[in-house]
Amino acid sequence: MHFTKERIDALEKHTRTHLINSLSGFKSANLIGTQDLQGNTNLSIVSSVIHLGANPPLVGMIVRPHSVPRHTFENIIQTGMYTINQVNKSIYKQAHQTSARYDKDESEFDATGLTPEFLNNFTAPFVKESRLKYSVKFIEHQHLAINGTELVIGEIIDVYVDEAALQSDGFLDLQAIETVAITGLDSYHTSNKLVRLPYARK
Amino acid sequence: MHFTKERIDALEKHTRTHLINSLSGFKSANLIGTQDLQGNTNLSIVSSVIHLGANPPLVGMIVRPHSVPRHTFENIIQTGMYTINQVNKSIYKQAHQTSARYDKDESEFDATGLTPEFLNNFTAPFVKESRLKYSVKFIEHQHLAINGTELVIGEIIDVYVDEAALQSDGFLDLQAIETVAITGLDSYHTSNKLVRLPYARK
Numbered sequence: 001m002h003f004t005k006e007r008i009d010a011l012e013k014h015t016r017t018h019l020i021n022s023l024s025g026f027k028s029a030n031l032i033g034t035q036d037l038q039g040n041t042n043l044s045i046v047s048s049v050i051h052l053g054a055n056p057p058l059v060g061m062i063v064r065p066h067s068v069p070r071h072t073f074e075n076i077i078q079t080g081m082y083t084i085n086q087v088n089k090s091i092y093k094q095a096h097q098t099s100a101r102y103d104k105d106e107s108e109f110d111a112t113g114l115t116p117e118f119l120n121n122f123t124a125p126f127v128k129e130s131r132l133k134y135s136v137k138f139i140e141h142q143h144l145a146i147n148g149t150e151l152v153i154g155e156i157i158d159v160y161v162d163e164a165a166l167q168s169d170g171f172l173d174l175q176a177i178e179t180v181a182i183t184g185l186d187s188y189h190t191s192n193k194l195v196r197l198p199y200a201r202k
Numbered sequence: 203m204h205f206t207k208e209r210i211d212a213l214e215k216h217t218r219t220h221l222i223n224s225l226s227g228f229k230s231a232n233l234i235g236t237q238d239l240q241g242n243t244n245l246s247i248v249s250s251v252i253h254l255g256a257n258p259p260l261v262g263m264i265v266r267p268h269s270v271p272r273h274t275f276e277n278i279i280q281t282g283m284y285t286i287n288q289v290n291k292s293i294y295k296q297a298h299q300t301s302a303r304y305d306k307d308e309s310e311f312d313a314t315g316l317t318p319e320f321l322n323n324f325t326a327p328f329v330k331e332s333r334l335k336y337s338v339k340f341i342e343h344q345h346l347a348i349n350g351t352e353l354v355i356g357e358i359i360d361v362y363v364d365e366a367a368l369q370s371d372g373f374l375d376l377q378a379i380e381t382v383a384i385t386g387l388d389s390y391h392t393s394n395k396l397v398r399l400p401y402a403r404k
Contacts, residue, residue: 008358015372022253023339024226025251025376025383026376027252028252029228042289049226050226051223051225052349054222056348058349085227089327097402100376120204134225146355147260149255159210171220172224172225172385174385179227181227181228181393183375184376185373188396189395190393191383191392192391192393200299200300200302202302
């Protein structure tokens with residue numbers, strides 16, 4: 001099947017959104033935990049978290065400030081702190097539900113039944129049910145003028161991981177802790193490991 | 203298990219790289235096809251391709267200009283054209299092998315046995331064995347000064363997809379075409395679909 005640019009442009013809006021969202025491949029599924037200066041907690045599912053570098057340890061995500069994660073973005077700018085919590089098979093339905101349009105004074109923790117957890121004096125809430133999570137210190141955001149999104153960059157501080165994932169060389173087995181992946185806007189997947197491949201040489 | 207920032211900083215370099223690369227969750231697996239002005243083809247596996255928006259249809263990726271994908275970045279800047287080809291279960295070993303340090307006049311197509319394919323007069327090569335691939339027009343790159351990487355942004359032009367993936371609402375079933383996902387630096391996974399969830403409402 002060949003979709004030309006003209007055909008893509010002519011697609012009904014939701015159809016185009018589903019199609020284009022499917023093109024990048026599997027996406028990470030993470031819950032971003034924040035708190036505003038008044039102590040209101042917020043939780044939002046984000047499928048755009050991306051590794052930026054290991055030294056220093058940096059993580060990025062793309063947010064659309066005027067759509068549902070807007071409270072997340074505001075809280076990060078206000079407080080400089082957030083948590084990233086991998087979504088697993090036991091909580092993906094609750095995680096997805098955080099994408100509904102709750103008001104700022106309604107906590108997605110209360111609305112979905114996920115449990116806020118405060119660790120090591122960090123002021124943003126973790127998700128207790130997540131088996132791999134970390135605190136992040138906001139560093140900067142870069143505005144992508146082309147479509148009004150923001151690349152939010154943060155430094156990874158403390159990592160909390162279920163021992164079941166830990167391998168001797170530092171690799172974390174996400175399958176062992178049932179981390180899920182997303183395709184498109186709304187499809188959730190567990191994984192089957194094929195193999196770890198050695199460093200490629202000519 | 204709790205890894206404090208101090209403990210992470212003190213990890214042996216490769217261990218830290220594996221650990222930090224595991225934190226973002228599942229990553230997409232894509233081959234980037236380019237050609238230089240002399241007609242040398244290049245192919246490199248990238249795990250950082252990310253959806254940026256559907257309207258206009260934009261795709262991003264993080265590249266490290268001074269590491270292996272440097273020829274890819276140079277070719278994109280020179281020619282303004284590239285292809286993105288999803289990696290599937292039949293070709294993931296060859297795809298991984300493209301990460302070896304081939305010289306600029308050695309094509310990763312020849313080195314790995316993947317087949318270059320030119321479609322619809324687009325000047326960058328596609329991977330014939332990929333079941334979901336698209337041509338991309340380079341728009342801009344944003345330099346991330348914090349670690350010397352580049353966010354490369356392009357516009358999706360023509361999409362070629364195996365009919366087996368196509369659903370009536372535009373969603374593409376990546377599991378049906380055996381697209382793989384990556385965790386960490388080197389682990390490849392197929393997927394098991396859990397469910398597609400409806401748009402979340404309060």
